Amino acid sequence: MALRQKLGWSEGDLMRSDAKPCSRLMRQTAAIFTVGGALGFWVLCRLHYGPRITVPRSLRWAGCGALSVSSSTAMLVRLFSPECEPQNIAAYDHIKTPQASLP
Secondary structure, three states, X not given: OOOHHHHOOOOOOOOOOOOOOHHHHXXXXXXXXXXXXXXXXXXXXXXXXXXXXXXXXXXXXXXXXXXXXXXXXXXXXXXXXHHHOHHHHHHXXXXXXXXXXXX
16 A cells, blocks of 8 residues: 555665564554644644633544544555555564464
8 A cells, every 4th residue: 555666766675674564653653643633633622712612622623633633644654654565564564363272
């Protein structure tokens, strides 16, 4: 899903083995921007409504800001980060599957 190859920004090389995998990079970026989006939209709500602000209204704005900002930044990381190119996902993003142990 990375756009880097289609835009010609990628050379197709594998990243270093000690770099963060794409899934962890997306998860950490979304977590950080959740807080920033909530605070930013809460401030916008305060500016927009002024003294007419209510707690449910401000929580709704903060929730919408957290959701929209975190999902959009995670999508941008997925599209433009070199760690999220297909060859790096295939090599380093391993889904943890439970291993059955034999008695």
